[in-house]
Amino acid sequence: MENEIKVLLADQDQVFLELVKIYLKKTGARIIACNSGEEALSAIRHEKPGIVFMSAALHGLSGLKCCETVKNDPLLEMIPIVLTLTSGSMEQLEACNQAGCDEILRKPVDRHTFFSTVKKYVDLDKRNAPRFKGKLDVRFTLPDGSAVASGAYDISTGGLFLEISNPLPVSSVISVNFVLPASDTEIECAARVAWTNNPDSPAKPAFPSGMGISFVDLPQEWVTAIMDFLHDRNIAPMFKD
Missing domain, CATH: 3.40.50.2300 (Response regulator)
Incomplete structure (x- = not known):
């Protein structure tokens, strides 16, 4: 699988x-x-x-x-x-x-x-979490301090997928910032690169070039906000592709 x-x-x-x-x-x-x-x-x-x-x-x-x-x-x-x-x-x-x-x-x-x-390296808890398949506007800060605006997909309480032409190495730590659609909830937290989708050898051909990131120590209030957002849209739990 x-x-x-x-x-x-x-x-x-x-x-x-x-x-x-x-x-x-x-x-x-x-x-x-x-x-x-x-x-x-x-x-x-x-x-x-x-x-x-x-x-x-x-x-x-x-x-x-x-x-x-x-x-x-x-x-x-x-x-x-x-x-x-x-x-x-x-x-x-x-x-x-x-x-x-x-x-x-x-x-x-x-x-x-x-x-x-x-759990420092593998997300065992979020495999079956509900996921939002639409696109979000996200800002994230690279390890060198530079800020980048990007599209994000496949959001769950465990992380999301960031579209970027040159994905960072696995285990790189970045800062992400986004607002949930139809909500005033702004989420800003650290995240770790869990996997990459390189155009030369994509792990998920249906996805654009980019990287899957896992949230690091996401506060419970934001976990709840994401869950409420997903449930409000009747997004059923699904396995990762």
Whole structure:
């Protein structure tokens, strides 16, 4: 299924694998489980998961080496990798940082820590949210401080799609500002680039060149305002394309 959420788990610790599977059971995410670094690297290349949890101490190709290989590949480097450790010596932490990982977690990993980490990179909560398919006028501020006016589509409480000829890299953080149609509610918040639609290899051919963004820490009052706006237009919940 296009744009389904994939979580790759690479660990020889079966207890950890089963625990994380329980955590993810009701999220709808597709779990890809691997027991070796070689298997994980192959799966990352073919599946391009939304996030990877990988033991730094995998046998054969180590998690450290697998992470380093992924982060040195321009086609894969944007995939978030969380390296897990059974202990946290300074040498191990430094090795993980040198490998280029995005996060480091010490085992055991409790549910709160796991989901707090996942939600930095993957939106598990908004997959089935109602979405407004019309076009909005949006202003957003690029990382260099320059302001850009653009059209936005596919708005939900989780984010929206911005039309832009040169999409920013995945994980870039921007500021967005827009007013809901037929409303005085002005929304301004930070957002993170979750995926891009490049004209040379579009992820969604029906969409223009641009990028899908996820809102960051959207206040509850604005979440409610967006939900009210969607419900007022009788927009039914739908899956992402």
